[in-house]
Amino acid sequence: MGVMRMGYAHVRVTDLTEAKNHYASTMGLYETHTDVSPDGARRVFYKGWDEWDHHSVVLEEGGVGVVKYGWKVEKSEDIDIIEKKAAGFGVTVERMSKGENPEIGDGIRFMTPSEHVFEVYHEATAIGTEVGTHNPEAFPRHLVGVGAPALDHSLVTAEDVQGMEDFLREVFDFYPTEKAMTSLDDDGECVGTWMTSNNQIHQFAVIGGPQGKLHHFAFRLGDWHEVGRAADLMTMDDVPIDVGPTRHGITRGQTVYFFDPSGNRNEVFSGGYLAFPDRPVNIWTVDQLGKGIFYHARELNERFTTVLT
Amino acid sequence: MGVMRMGYAHVRVTDLTEAKNHYASTMGLYETHTDVSPDGARRVFYKGWDEWDHHSVVLEEGGVGVVKYGWKVEKSEDIDIIEKKAAGFGVTVERMSKGENPEIGDGIRFMTPSEHVFEVYHEATAIGTEVGTHNPEAFPRHLVGVGAPALDHSLVTAEDVQGMEDFLREVFDFYPTEKAMTSLDDDGECVGTWMTSNNQIHQFAVIGGPQGKLHHFAFRLGDWHEVGRAADLMTMDDVPIDVGPTRHGITRGQTVYFFDPSGNRNEVFSGGYLAFPDRPVNIWTVDQLGKGIFYHARELNERFTTVLT
């Protein structure tokens, strides 16, 4: 199988106390660890209620944007395979040791052509969920706020979107489920790609923009009702909503975009269809990209393309 | 990837006219083909609105129960790999030719240890969906009845559940997401297993019972609201509901069990969590199986274990 999923998103926040309030009290993530990084930055580690590995979100105090993404592979030999493929693509790969990330095993680290840092690992400490695995209840009895069950995906910007798609296809065996193109002609250029290695409608998406930037990372919710309730709670908690609740044309998912206190864009996302590698790829042309991104408003707001961290 | 999904469920119905009414008018499947089988049985082929391959459900007049399941693999070489593994497991595998199933390519056919016929194939005619792939709408504007988007999974009975789990693990690289055991001790016996090769919470499940029987096959719906609406439509269309709307403890899915006019049990299913091979398996003990199957009623009805086709 290779890459199973995005195991963690590690992001920077300007103020850890405010950020903790957002990710714990509003989003309802479970704090699993705090420490100080080797370079002296305070960090906090979180997981959603339906995740069993030690953490899926890491906040690091100082600045904004994404530090790195962790990708969990099914077998330890997948690390070696990806290492070779990445090197073959001309990328410099370094080995990372167990414990460089708390509760995460050995692996590799490299910078993608889009200038995002990826870590690939196979081992993580499984701490389980509150409902356990023996005759488990359907969900924990006392969730906090939005009660996000899990990290879902991220969208980043890159100067060369097609190049990044090629990289993810080659190195991670990702395939695109939807693409945005300047035209349907042969000389149409790819300005957006939504990619996955499994049945999630997207694990990692890339749109045109500056290198190394974060557009958003997303939490998975159960359905449209939960998306609407999340928006209600954001209002109660003074969380700035960017757009939503609405539907995406691309992926068909239901969504709210919002900002954490440091200005990093978050998303809650539900629905979307099951992805399969043999399903014909959906193609969106730029004239319909407003509808593709915000299915109801049918136009992009300026923030969508300009606010990045 | 190997097995991508259950591509089709091919079942027997006693009366094709009544069955068509059920699967087309109530369930809202799209009829894509009709023919007469080599042995003279009338057949009709369907797909859900969100499926692009030629068909996912085949009805064949004469009797009840399942004729066979088709499994679509990602690469044509997956067929050979599975052929070898199945043979290694002691199963007799025969080759099937393109066209033995309309619009389905070459492949293999064998009987599982549970005495169900499996076909494995890589090619199917892609006929696409009504919304197309260029700037597609979120769903077709005029769905009929329940408007089921896709085939989801099936549950069958077998005398040796653990043996069938071993077979699916060895030959199909399936892994269990949930299991029902007589006890949590080492000598606990497996009486139910819910298995998948991908992120669907289950593609094929097996519980103890007679060889070769069908418990149900299921259509995927979007959420609890759609499950409730499906139940409403079943009442309007005089479809006998077995159980539901309710939730399963096992898989956490939301469900209605009901019967087609021939007595084959169907299900509409939504939700359930994303499966991953590294997620600890949920174990249900037999004393809690009522809750595991019907989370709200917390007890099995007699039909659950006795009505099979």
Added chain:
Amino acid sequence: MGVMRMGYAHVRVTDLTEAKNHYASTMGLYETHTDVSPDGARRVFYKGWDEWDHHSVVLEEGGVGVVKYGWKVEKSEDIDIIEKKAAGFGVTVERMSKGENPEIGDGIRFMTPSEHVFEVYHEATAIGTEVGTHNPEAFPRHLVGVGAPALDHSLVTAEDVQGMEDFLREVFDFYPTEKAMTSLDDDGECVGTWMTSNNQIHQFAVIGGPQGKLHHFAFRLGDWHEVGRAADLMTMDDVPIDVGPTRHGITRGQTVYFFDPSGNRNEVFSGGYLAFPDRPVNIWTVDQLGKGIFYHARELNERFTTVLT
């Protein structure tokens, strides 16, 4: 307007500690008062989060079933009008004084022809809601369990259903929205009536059975999603579910019937259409009463007609 709504349901419970656990922790009602009744029974008073009057549910230790219902009228002169009408119907009416029920004003008390005690009052101490009335949030940020917003209606049994309908029509200006009849002929007998004075689809319903008994009292929820979640929480809290989640044919409401620890039947209820006095009354015949009560199962369970408190 006359009768605005059922202001309170006052019921008996065998064990107050268990009952408090159910109504507070599972149902999420807010405890507003406790005391000991003049005859020495411990009592606890509750309101839902969206109710502003002092209480809507009273539990009294000792036995099961309903002690009495309180009906709040719009104007204090409505009390006198109802007093006269009730007396005119041959019912003995007594005056009740402010404070006989904590935080409830003067009024009247009488026994209905169905042998249920009704109190009618105009004044109740308004203690408001947690969100307040100045720029209020959509709901309280920290609801407990089901988080029932309000008491909705009750169903009781009576030997003479039509007689009770006549009484409620004459004395309370109630009108039926739906009726169950032995036949559609002129000699059809009324075996169930669902009545209201306002736009709630029913405030008080009566079916054939012994005098003075409680079938259930119901809490209002927002929609089908909340009804499903309520059922999930009942499973987690070991609350016995009678039937549901399902829909009623009668009223079209979505429902779970369940039991409090003393065996009194509760309901969570959502939806149903807006009632208007000029809307033609829906008539259900007894052969379709199964569908009328449980729209999906289309048959009554034995408990429905036999378990009363």
Added chain:
Amino acid sequence: MGVMRMGYAHVRVTDLTEAKNHYASTMGLYETHTDVSPDGARRVFYKGWDEWDHHSVVLEEGGVGVVKYGWKVEKSEDIDIIEKKAAGFGVTVERMSKGENPEIGDGIRFMTPSEHVFEVYHEATAIGTEVGTHNPEAFPRHLVGVGAPALDHSLVTAEDVQGMEDFLREVFDFYPTEKAMTSLDDDGECVGTWMTSNNQIHQFAVIGGPQGKLHHFAFRLGDWHEVGRAADLMTMDDVPIDVGPTRHGITRGQTVYFFDPSGNRNEVFSGGYLAFPDRPVNIWTVDQLGKGIFYHARELNERFTTVLT
């Protein structure tokens, strides 16, 4: 009871063919009648699937905006009472005859202080619903598009909001459920009022603005899921969405604002709490009006206050 509900909204549309497409194909209203008005304008009459009276929406070709509103009263003597009250308020009341509006009985007509024409009537031809009243199904099996069940309410503008509230209170026995005030002080001025005579959270609302203008009229939907689906269908049908799906702070309802082809603003509306005359009125201050109107975005768009018809 007096005024039971807004019986009809009669509006102008620039092009009847386009308008019919919108109200019939997208909104799913049932056409019940067409004619030519006494002054030669083509008209079409509609009702929602859950309405039994002859019509609730009338379109008249020529211009935009509202022609008049019809209000149905419970008893024919209510007409006389309202006539006297309106006259006492200084309003000129004229009698209207049966048949001036097709299938509507005798009544009165007057212009409100806000310069909107109101008609008050007691009789309307009841044509029933598709599901009937004998053992009815929960909803019609084949709804078109949004499938709006019923007209719900309207919002208009007036130069003197408080004056219009006083008028509606005096003449129609309406009471406000929510108000928008320039401040909470005694000298705070009313800039918005949401009023009702029954348990609907609002039947008629008024905000500051020019006399005689229409802000929007609304159709009632069942829940948030239906609101989201309505927005999806509007996108498919190229209906311009103004705002939504979102929630209102005021009324707590869930909503999409959109425009008919002539530019009249429509709304689909679900939820909101049950109104009662003894419930403390919610007060919104102008600094929080953005949140009051659009609970998630927390700010008004310019269109909200400027686009009127």
